[in-house]
Amino acid sequence: MPATNSQERNVRYTAAFFDKEEDLLSAASDARRSGFELVDVFTPFPVHGMDEAVGLGRSRLTWIAFAAGLLGLGFGLALQIWTSAYDWPLNVGGKPFNSFPLFIPVAFELTVLFSGLIAIGVLLARNRMWFFSKRRVFERVTDDRFVMVLQQSDASFDMKNALALFNRHNVLKVIEGDQYV
């Protein structure tokens, strides 16, 4: 969400800190069930079952990687067949100009190369990760803290309810602030 937009709307957030992944897991699914607007959770390592707890579907990146692989395969075969059989056919050891079986290794390597690089590229672009990305990092979240962020955009947001929910799941501390990004 662009920052200007949130400033206009003056959206505030509440961040709850936990020190066990189980607490964050149960708190996240609890918050979702209680109708809070869960922005995101932050963890020092990927927590098993967190996608289900926050209601995140399967990533489509696997399909992108597959399509990129097909692209690499097509490019590899087209490059080899065109250069060897059409642009400048050379007789090498009496082999046919289109020596298809011999083109498999390079086509395979290009499949892997395209698939891997495009998957990574899309990952970085999709998460807007690059060298100069500046992002809000919650205290100790890359070390040993598990953080859940709730948005207070809704008029129905009730701090008392939220605190009660956090407390049920052994919260350590709670902070409030403007748009978290």
Next chain:
Amino acid sequence: MNVAIEHLKPRETHQAEHAVVSSLRKPLIAGNKSYQEVTDDICQLLEAKPGRGWWIVFSISFVLMVAGVAATAHTVMTGIGTWGLNKTIGWAFDITNFVFWIGIGHAGTFISAILFLFNQKWRTSINRSAEAMTLIAVMCAGIFPVIHMGRPWLFYWILPYPNDRGSLWVNFRSPLLWDFFAISTYFIISAVFWYLGLVPDLATVRDRVKSRFRRGFYGLLSLGWNGSNRTWSRYETVYLVLAALATPLVISVHSIVSFDFATSLIPGWHSTIFPPYFVAGAVFSGFAMVMTLMILVRWVMRLESYITLQHLENMCKVTLLTGSLVALAYFTEIFIGLYSGNPNELFVIVNRAGGPYAWAYWTMVTCNALFPQLFWFERVRTSVPAILVLSILINVGMWFERFVIIVTSLHRDFLPSSWAMYWPTITEVLIMAGSFGLFFTAFLLFLRIFPLISMNEVKGVLHYARHK
């Protein structure tokens, strides 16, 4: 502007709750660590000044590397005539070293990709440094074919780019060209796989270093990582995709390296057994190198809680399996030599075992087929000095395997009048020493700059086999 609302209630740590150990499985990380202790243990290695031991080893490696650079410069400026090659033996030390280093690299990918797909959680303590080893080993390997070309400044001619020579395209039917594609793809994919794994840990380092320079450095490299679950979710998907891509890739790389030999008509090379034989040998030698490095690293850096005896034992078992596959391949080669009825095939076998290079052949057989069989004994698998000695011997053996395959197959060819002997010149020995210098220099720099154990993955398996 953020305000802390309240500290709701003080809580004690959860140390005691994790202390009960499962009766069925052993924890992967010893010492009952908390998340914070993991961060501290690994980051402190980067924050402290390097000790005297590090400087001594670094200086030696650096000097070796410089010697290698000088010998390489001598080769490039004078020509391949500075090497001990002749008309009969056109490949020797250079290609031996090339295959040796590529093979070393394979263990890193095996640990980071194949063990990941098989959900082997013990890989988390060693995958980072094993992958770094892969990258450095592939760099060392890449040097040899390039300088072997004779005119290394034209190495880019191997790329299929439109040029003003026609365009004269590269010969896609040549395994040597496949090699170029395989190894550059392997290097690129391994590098991004390794870097992607590093990003969350670089963020951990960024968030705790004091100096501005370091914070800027790790800040740049950590790509704004903030541990968001959305990011983690996509990150894990791509990590899985890369592991699935790297698995067939690593098998293809050494298979293609073996095609360099197998597609020729030289007896001793022209064999369908080569691809699996080379892949097994590569994983075998790579694991031996990982064990050598890990034993030294855990000892010097006091990482016994992270790289436990269990890790070493598991690696010994992989080495035993792959070593036995290699032994089977040696046996099969002899059998086929006898069974084929081809006098040239038979001659290569007899010449290897009893000819002028018999000492190299028997070094190879002893180190690769016999010594690893000691890993059947649990006492050997759990004795650190024994593993260290055996892992070094395996690497010596695997270096000789490549030497034997290359030189003994070439030196007595179809015409007895062209039989010759090969001995390396001092230039070749220095280039080889230089590749070891480069390997250790780069590995020691890696230990100082990057977290050598994957903190985020170790934290994920920290409670493995501990009741909550």
